[in-house]
C-alpha cells in the first residue's frame with residue numbers, strides 16, 4: 153500500500169427519465185452527483201448505501217461502461233501531478249463560468265443581449281473542456297483517446313452482480329475467459345489455452361470446465377468464471393459489484409476467501425460493492441457510504457462499524473440484521489419517504505429523514521470534511537456519541 | 538396459528554434430460570400453518586426454488602415433471618386442478634416473488650403496465666384505478682417518484698428497484714400464501730427491514746402464511762418461526778428457528794452456520810495476518826447420480842461406515858425437531874458432541890468421490 157492508483161473527482165452521471173404516466177415531459181435523474189474517491193494500491197474500498205443510491209453507476213463509470221456527465225478519474229495520479237494540476241485549473245475556471253451562466257439565467261429570462269453574453273460564455277466553457285481533455289488525456293480515464301483507453305481498460309475490470317445474466321450462454325467457458333486476452337493480443341493459440349487453464353486453477357475450477365457452457369455450473373461456480381474473466385488481463389483494479397449477494401453462505405465464504413487470496417497473490421485493488429454490511433466490513437480496508445448519489449461518510453472499516461458518525465450511517469448500522477433469533481434489534485427506523493433522485497430535497501438530501509436536522513441542513517449542502525477522529529463526513533450537525 | 542393451510546406430501550420433481558434425470562426435489566414433506574413464516578435454506582442447487590415452483594405448478598415441463606407426491610391447499614389438491622383453475626389460485630391464494638427479477642419481469646413492457654395488468658385481472662380494476670393502485674404499491678415498497686417509475690422499463694431500474702417491483706406485484710393481490718424466493722438479496726438493510734415490516738403487516742391483516750427462501754440467515758433469524766434445511770433435494774433438518782440456531786443437529790446445518798461472517802469480524806487477525814472464513818469443503822453431489830447412502834457423505838466431517846450404506850430417515854429427536862442423520866438414529870441428545878471437534882478436511886474416500894462428481898450441472 154502507499155501509492156495512489158485512482159483519484160475520482162466530482163463524478164456525475166445523470167439519466168433522463170419520463171415525467172409521470174400521463175406526460176411526455178422529460179426529467180433528470182441524478183444517479184451520481186459529485187463523487188470523490190481516493191483509491192490506494194492494494195486496498196479494498198467498500199461501497200455501501202441504499203438501493204438506487206448510485207453504487208453500480210459509480211462502478212460502471214470507472215470502466216467507462218457509462219459515459220459520465222462530469223468529473224475526472226485520474227489513474228496513477230502521482231505520476232501525473234503536473235497534468236492533473238493543469239486539468240484542475242481549467243476545470244475550476246470552467247465551473248466559475250458555468251456558475252456565472254446559471255446566475256444570469258436565473259436573474260433574467262430573455263433579453264437578446266444577455267442571450268448573446270451566454271452564448272459567448274458557453275463557447276469559452278466548451279474551449280476549456282477541450283483544453284482540459286487535451287491536458288488530461290494520459291491520466292484521466294474520461295478524457296482518454298482510444299489507445300490510452302485500451303491500455304487503461306486492461307487494468308480495470310469488473311465482476312458483475314448477477315452470475316446468471318453476466319455470462320454469455322452461447323459461449324464456452326474458455327472463450328468467455330479468453331475473450332479479453334484474444335482481443336488485446338496478450339495470448340494466442342496454445343499460450344492462450346495454457347493461460348485459461350492457469351486462471352481456472354487460480355479460481356479453483358477444474359480444467360475440464362473450459363469446454364463447457366455456463367448453464368452447466370452452479371451460481372458459485374459461475375461467479376468463479378466471472379472472476380477468472382476479470383483476471384484474464386492481469387488487471388490492477390477490479391470493481392466487484394455485489395459479487396456474493398446471489399450466493400448461499402458457504403459458497404459466499406468460498407468466493408470471499410478466493411478474492412482475498414487473489415488480492416494477496418496479485419496485489420489487486422478492489423472496489424467492493426455490497427449491501428451485506430458484515431461482508432463489506434470483513435473484506436474492506438476502508439468503506440465509503442453513499443446516499444442519493446453523494447458520498448456521506450468515509451472511514452476505515454473498523455471505525456465505521458464501531459463508531460459510525462453520519463446520521464445515515466448510524467441508522468444503516470442499526471438495521472443490520474443479526475443471525476440470532478434472540479437478538480433484540482435497536483433498529484432506527486428511517487422516517488419519511490425515500491427521497492427522489494429526480495427532485496432531491498434542497499440542502500442536505502438526508503434532512504427529511506434526519507433526526508438531527510437543524511435549520512442550515514435545509515438550505516446548505518454539507519461538504520465532506522475530516523472530523524477529529526479521522527472520519528470524513530458530510531454533515532452540519534453530527535450527533536455526539 | 539392453528540390450521541394447516543398448505544401441505545406438501547412426498548414431493549418429487551425431476552428433470553428429464555438427454556440420457557439422465559436430475560432429481561431436483563426428491564421427497565419433500567412440509568406443512569405450513571395459517572399465518573406462519575417458514576424459512577427454507579440450503580446450498581445453491583439443493584431444490585429450494587423447484588419446491589416453490591412445484592407449488593405454483595410452474596416447473597418448466599418439459600424437461601421438468603412432478604413425478605410423485607401431492608400439494609394441498611386447505612386440504613384440496615393443487616396438482617389435480619385444471620390449468621385455468623390453477624391460474625386463479627396463483628393470483629388470489631398463492632403468490633410468488635421470483636428469484637430472478639430480470640427473467641420474470643417482461644423487458645418489453647413498462648413496470649406500470651405489468652403491475653396494473655395483474656390488478657385489472659384479479660381485482661377487477663379499471664385501467665386508471667389500476668395505474669393509481671400501482672403507484673401506491675410502488676410507494677409502499679419504498680420506491681421514490683413512483684409516478685415516474687411506472688413509465689420505466691425494467692432495464693432502467695437498479696437491481697434493488699426491480700426486486701421491489703416484483704414484491705409490489707406479489708403483494709398486490711393480498712394472498713393467503715406468499716412464497717418469497719430470495720426476495721431481499723439485492724436490497725440494502727434498511728429497505729430490507731422495511732419490506733419485512735410490510736410482509737408482517739400483510740400477515741397481520743390477512744393472516745398470510747409465508748414461505749421464505751433465502752440464504753441470508755440473519756433474515757431467517759429475524760423473520761421466521763420454523764426453518765427447513767434442504768440438502769441435495771431432501772429435507773435434512775426441520776426445527777423451530779431457535780433450535781436451528783442454538784442447537785443445530787445436522788452436520789450440514791452446522792457448517793452453514795459456521796460460514797457466516799459476523800459484523801465486526803475482519804479479514805485481519807489482531808496480529809495483522811490474514812483470517813479466512815470457514816467453508817464447507819467440497820460441493821453438492823451431482824444431482825444426476827443416485828446416492829445409496831446419506832447425501833452428505835462426500836463432505837461430512839463426521840461420516841461413518843453405515844452412512845454409505847443406506848439413506849438415513851428424517852426422524853424426530855425431540856418434539857418439533859427433525860433431523861436426517863445417523864448420529865441421531867437412536868438417541869436424543871442435547872448438543873452433538875462433534876461440535877467441539879475441530880473440523881478437518883476431506884478424507885481420501887471423500888476426495889475420490891469429489892473427483893467423480895467433478896462439476897455439477
Ligand SMILES: Nc1ncnc2c1ncn2[C@@H]1O[C@H](COP(=O)(O)OP(=O)(O)OP(=O)(O)O)[C@@H](O)[C@H]1O
Nearest residue numbers: 167183203204205206207208209693694695696697
Ligand atoms: N440505464 C439507466 N437508465 C435510466 N436510469 C438508470 C439507469 N441505470 C441506473 N439508473 C438509475 O440510477 C439510479 C442509481 O442506480 P444504480 O444501479 O447505480 O443503483 P445502486 O446503488 O447500484 O442500487 P442497487 O443497490 O439497487 O443495485 C437509480 O435510480 C436507477 O434507476
Ligand SMILES: Nc1ncnc2c1ncn2[C@@H]1O[C@H](COP(=O)(O)OP(=O)(O)OP(=O)(O)O)[C@@H](O)[C@H]1O
Nearest residue numbers: 371552559561580581582583584585586587824898
Ligand atoms: N430447467 C431446468 N433444467 C434442468 N435442471 C434444472 C432446471 N431447473 C433446475 N434444475 C436443477 O434442479 C436442481 C435444483 O434447482 P433449484 O433451482 O431448485 O435450486 P435452488 O435450491 O433454488 O438453488 P439456488 O439457491 O441457487 O437458487 C439443480 O440441480 C438445478 O440444476
Ligand code: SF4
Nearest residue numbers: 500503506513531532
Ligand atoms: S447535515 Fe443535517 S440533515 Fe444532513 S445528516 Fe447532518 S444533521 Fe442530518
Ligand code: SF4
Nearest residue numbers: 831834837844862863
Ligand atoms: S448420516 Fe453420516 S454422512 Fe450423513 S450427515 Fe449424518 S454423519 Fe454425516
Ligand SMILES: [Mg+2]
Nearest residue numbers: 207208695696
Ligand atoms: Mg447495483
Ligand SMILES: [Mg+2]
Nearest residue numbers: 585586587636
Ligand atoms: Mg433458487
